[in-house]
Amino acid sequence: MPGTAPDYAWPPVDGEAVAGKGLDTGAARHAVVLTGGEPADPALARLLPVGAYVIAADSGLDQAAILGLDVDLAVGDFDSLAPAALEAAMAAGCRVERHPAAKDHTDLELGLRAALEHGCRRVVVVGGHGGRLDHLLANALVLAGATTAGMEVEALMGPGRLRVIRAGGPHSLHGRAGQLVTLLALGGAALGVRTTGLRYPLADEDLQPGSTRGVSNEMLATDASVRVRHGTLLVVRPGP
Numbered sequence: 001m002p003g004t005a006p007d008y009a010w011p012p013v014d015g016e017a018v019a020g021k022g023l024d025t026g027a028a029r030h031a032v033v034l035t036g037g038e039p040a041d042p043a044l045a046r047l048l049p050v051g052a053y054v055i056a057a058d059s060g061l062d063q064a065a066i067l068g069l070d071v072d073l074a075v076g077d078f079d080s081l082a083p084a085a086l087e088a089a090m091a092a093g094c095r096v097e098r099h100p101a102a103k104d105h106t107d108l109e110l111g112l113r114a115a116l117e118h119g120c121r122r123v124v125v126v127g128g129h130g131g132r133l134d135h136l137l138a139n140a141l142v143l144a145g146a147t148t149a150g151m152e153v154e155a156l157m158g159p160g161r162l163r164v165i166r167a168g169g170p171h172s173l174h175g176r177a178g179q180l181v182t183l184l185a186l187g188g189a190a191l192g193v194r195t196t197g198l199r200y201p202l203a204d205e206d207l208q209p210g211s212t213r214g215v216s217n218e219m220l221a222t223d224a225s226v227r228v229r230h231g232t233l234l235v236v237r238p239g240p
Helices: 042-047 060-067 083-091 107-117 133-143
Strands: 030-034 053-057 073-076 095-098 122-126 152-157 160-174 180-196 203-207 223-237
Touching: 030 060, 030 107, 042 060, 053 060, 053 107, 060 073, 060 083, 060 122, 073 107, 083 095, 107 122, 107 133, 133 152, 133 160, 160 180
Parallel strands: 030 053, 030 122, 053 073, 073 095, 122 152
Antiparallel strands: 152 160, 160 223, 180 203, 180 223
């Protein structure tokens, strides 16, 4: 519902605080990548990491205005952005990295690459839902692709939240009792998946790409965890 923030927050790193707690988490550690799609809920702004390096992928500049964020870098071909918006960002000190329309990567992937080049090890993406189905699928897949292999990645897409989980862990999930949780294997089998705090537990099980074995699980309380021994999982909480 517009104006109502989801009941989760960007988790702290190494004991640091999140936005709204009054502490800066450090621009070199975190990035916020804003991309197009349906307009973001302004209430999401308080969930984003304080002091993050803010990257706008093309019409992500419009999302920045909604969220009240100052953009450090804008990337893309800017074919879906009003020229006046780009000019205003440049006048405010935003650095612009322009790419040709005939390019090999989507604007979101360019934004993720820029975050990696900046030395960020944790990224939250805002936007990327709505509009074309192929864009939505590509945006979800690129979150867990080779570009982000060295980073922790989450995305706030409309009322939903996505998180990439790679081998290691356990990785904590914070939400509410009854919240749906779907686990999808990407790029190959996810081996040795273990969960706690979910209604249908997985105990050293393998999830195959294309399998619906991990669809529509459910949080039992406010905290759960997921661990995978080998491979990559996309954790989807569809919201609201």
